[in-house]
Amino acid sequence: MKTISLFASLVLEFLFPEGCRICGSMLISGESSFYGLCHSCRDGFAVETASRCEKCGKPLISESCFCLSCRAILETKDESKTQMSYDRLISLFPYTGKWKKLLKAFKFGKSIPLGRFLSERLLEALVLLKADEGEKPVLVPVPPRPGKIRKTGWDQVESLAVLLKKNREAPPVLRCLKRLKSETQKKLNRKRRQENLRGRVFAKGNIPKICVLFDDVITTGSTMDACAKALKDSGAEKVYGICLFYD
Numbered sequence: 513m514k515t516i517s518l519f520a521s522l523v524l525e526f527l528f529p530e531g532c533r534i535c536g537s538m539l540i541s542g543e544s545s546f547y548g549l550c551h552s553c554r555d556g557f558a559v560e561t562a563s564r565c566e567k568c569g570k571p572l573i574s575e576s577c578f579c580l581s582c583r584a585i586l587e588t589k590d591e592s593k594t595q596m597s598y599d600r601l602i603s604l605f606p607y608t609g610k611w612k613k614l615l616k617a618f619k620f621g622k623s624i625p626l627g628r629f630l631s632e633r634l635l636e637a638l639v640l641l642k643a644d645e646g647e648k649p650v651l652v653p654v655p656p657r658p659g660k661i662r663k664t665g666w667d668q669v670e671s672l673a674v675l676l677k678k679n680r681e682a683p684p685v686l687r688c689l690k691r692l693k694s695e696t697q698k699k700l701n702r703k704r705r706q707e708n709l710r711g712r713v714f715a716k717g718n719i720p721k722i723c724v725l726f727d728d729v730i731t732t733g734s735t736m737d738a739c740a741k742a743l744k745d746s747g748a749e750k751v752y753g754i755c756l757f758y759d
């Protein structure tokens with residue numbers, strides 16, 4: 513199956529050349545055309561297996577168990593800050609430089625090939641997460657803000673969900689969260705983000721025991737937290753998160 517897809521991608525790239533979405537070099541193999549990235553750019557986006565913060569999942573530099581910002585949150589007495597309903601999180605790449613360029617090329621180019629590449633990195637994050645505790649985990653996309661798809665015709669997380677659903681190596685994908693209208697999160701701080709989202713995310717239908725939320729970028733973790741809380745309130749026992757970029 514994949515051989516056909518690789519060949520079809522190569523033919524498509526030959527007819528309508530787009531080149532590597534990062535460095536612009538010509539794509540001359542099926543694999544490179546399939547992912548929209550040349551071999552060396554793909555190598556540059558390899559997932560680091562370094563030890564990670566047990567809470568936010570960012571790679572650790574010299575700390576052990578928790579990164580400095582999570583340690584500060586876990587030690588604070590201010591309850592609004594300690595709320596993190598998810599059990600564990602893995603986030604893969606810093607949202608800077610070439611990684612930022614990669615997400616922007618995927619998002620603004622609505623690029624299916626880059627979506628394939630990124631959805632496979634999410635599956636690598638899933639392996640690092642070790643969420644498989646007897647029961648098979650189910651993947652749950654973080655829902656877009658209401659009206660986003662209607663307005664832009666596209667949502668990058670939904671696009672990853674579609675690609676993961678097609679991938680036979682991926683666990684099942686269940687769109688069981690719904691988000692109600694709230695203020696745009698971008699300009700708000702952590703506390704305001706949490707308040708803004710409280711009660712604005714709902715779970716519907718039968719909720720699996722082990723859920724793994726996935727998202728493109730994590731900033732304060734408030735969205736992940738609200739989604740995890742909604743899943744746990746509806747019966748999930750464990751909620752993990754995987755995320756491509758951390759800001």
Ligand SMILES: [Zn+2]
Binds near residue numbers: 534
């Ligand atoms: Zn390249």
Ligand SMILES: [Zn+2]
Binds near residue numbers: 565567568580581582
């Ligand atoms: Zn952390």
